[in-house]
Amino acid sequence: MALLPILCYPDARLHKVAKPVTQFDAALQTQIDHMFETMYDAKGVGLAATQVDFHHRLIVIDVSEEHDQPLVVINPEVVWASEEKTVAEEGCLSVPGIYDGVERPSQVRIKAQDGQGQWREIEAEGLLAVCIQHEMDHLMGKVFVDYLSTLKRNRIKTKMLKLQRESEK
DSSP, rough: OOOOOOOOOOOGGOOOOOOOOOOOSHHHEEEEEEEHHHHHHHSOOOOOOOTTTTBBBBEEOOOOOTTTTOEEEEEEEEEEHHHHHHHEEEEEEEEEEEEEEEESSEEEEEEEOTTTTTTTEEEEHHHHHHHHHHHHHHHHOOOOOGGGGGHHHHHHHHHHHHHHHHHOO
């Protein structure tokens, strides 16, 4: 297994729209395994392929405390979202150390494929619903800070660029 480098905001590759997954083979399974290992190592609950510079519609999620409920979500589509909205504090492995409130539907139902290409529907609420929507945004080239005010987004961008410069020294 291998840990994959996670792209950090404001890297332009985070705004790339992911392509559908069409090959369900050993290479895809290896990518899934590496993404889970990377996500767990980074103490995350979700990771989109876009964040590791693999621009296909693939997400790995595990919101369980014990990290024993891995969920593979490929080519997801929202089939229903509740009218009721919830503001949840979100963070992101691509924007380390930054958290802010984002309003999203409280519940969602998605249609997606698993690692073998089988279609299924997933109904989610709470943290899982937030995570699914957050990671699906990544596949569309959107980062959670895009929901914030221009002022907040610019402050975060400045902070992230400063941290990157300091880490390169």
